[in-house]
Amino acid sequence: MSTYQEERVPFPSPWRLVKELRLRRPPWWMVALLILVVIGTWIPLALIYQARQQTSRLPRIHFFHDMDHQPKFGPQSGHPWYVDGRAMRQPIEGTIARGKLEHDQEYLLGYVTQDGTRSSPPIRFVTALPERLPQDNALLSRGRERFGIYCAPCHGSQGAGDGQVNQAAIALEEGKWVPATNLLSQMVRDRADGQLFQAISDGVRSMPSYGSQISVRDRWAIVAFVRDLQQTLPTAADSEPTAQTNAASPSQQSTSNP
Numbered sequence: 001m002s003t004y005q006e007e008r009v010p011f012p013s014p015w016r017l018v019k020e021l022r023l024r025r026p027p028w029w030m031v032a033l034l035i036l037v038v039i040g041t042w043i044p045l046a047l048i049y050q051a052r053q054q055t056s057r058l059p060r061i062h063f064f065h066d067m068d069h070q071p072k073f074g075p076q077s078g079h080p081w082y083v084d085g086r087a088m089r090q091p092i093e094g095t096i097a098r099g100k101l102e103h104d105q106e107y108l109l110g111y112v113t114q115d116g117t118r119s120s121p122p123i124r125f126v127t128a129l130p131e132r133l134p135q136d137n138a139l140l141s142r143g144r145e146r147f148g149i150y151c152a153p154c155h156g157s158q159g160a161g162d163g164q165v166n167q168a169a170i171a172l173e174e175g176k177w178v179p180a181t182n183l184l185s186q187m188v189r190d191r192a193d194g195q196l197f198q199a200i201s202d203g204v205r206s207m208p209s210y211g212s213q214i215s216v217r218d219r220w221a222i223v224a225f226v227r228d229l230q231q232t233l234p235t236a237a238d239s240e241p242t243a244q245t246n247a248a249s250p251s252q253q254s255t256s257n258p
C-alpha cells in the first residue's frame, strides 16, 4: 500500500513543461521587450532617488496653483502708488483692534485707571456691582453655580477656605501650599466689589487667574454670590489658618497695581 507522500513527484521545470507539452518558445524580441519594460520601471525610482539627493536652485514644480499666487501687498511692504511709500495703510484714527474695545472699565475691569499722582492711586476699585446687571435671584443662582464650579474646589462651597483641593493639599502636607483665603474673613469683607472681581479676573498672589475661563458677567455674578454668603454667614475668626496666611504678607495685600 502506497501513501500519498510516496507518490509525490517533483514539479517539472518550466523548460521540461515546454518540451513535453510542445509549447512554442516565446520569440526573442518578446523576451527582450519584457526585460526592457522591467528595467523601464526602475527609471521613476531612480528619478525620485535623484530628486531626493540633489538640491536645485530652481523653484519646485507646482502642478496645481490654487490661490498660492495672487496680486496682493504683503505686510510691511512698500509700493510707489502711495505718497508715503507704504503699501499698508494707516488705520483710521480712533480704530480699535478686534476684542480691544474697553469702553466700560468699571464693568470690564472692576476698576478705573486714573492719573497716578501721589494723592490718588493709579486705579480705583468700584465699590458696587455694575448697574447694568439686574441684581436679582437669577444673578445670585448663576453666581452660586459658577462659584461651585470654579471657586469651591479651593475656597469651599460656603467660601470658608475649606475646599476639597485645599483639604487634600493640607492632608498631603504639601510644603509650598498656600491655603485658600477664607472668603468670610473680615479682610475679604472689607475688599471693594471691584477688587474681588479683579482677583477673579487676574488672580491674586498664589491664586491663578480665571479671566479666560469665566465671562465678565459670570465674574460679577460670583462677586454677588460671595457678598450674599458674607451677609448670611458669620464673620470668620482671625485664628483660622487662612487668616494667618494673609496676615503674613500685609505689604502685598493691597493690590494697587493689577
Ligand code: HEC
Pocket (backbone or CB within 6 Å): 147, 150, 151, 152, 153, 154, 155, 165, 178, 179, 180, 181, 183, 188, 191, 196, 199, 200, 204, 205, 206, 207, 208, 210, 222, 226, 245, 246, 253
Ligand atoms: C486653585 C485654588 C483656588 C481657586 C480655584 C480659587 N482660589 Fe481664590 N484663592 C486661592 C488662594 C491660594 C488664595 C490666597 C492667595 C495668597 O494669599 O497667596 C486665594 C485668595 C482669594 C481671595 C482673596 C484675595 C485678596 O484680596 O487677598 C479672593 C477674594 C478669592 N480668592 C476669590 C476666589 C474666587 C471668587 C474664586 C472663583 C472664581 C477663586 N478664588 C478660586 C486659591 C484659589
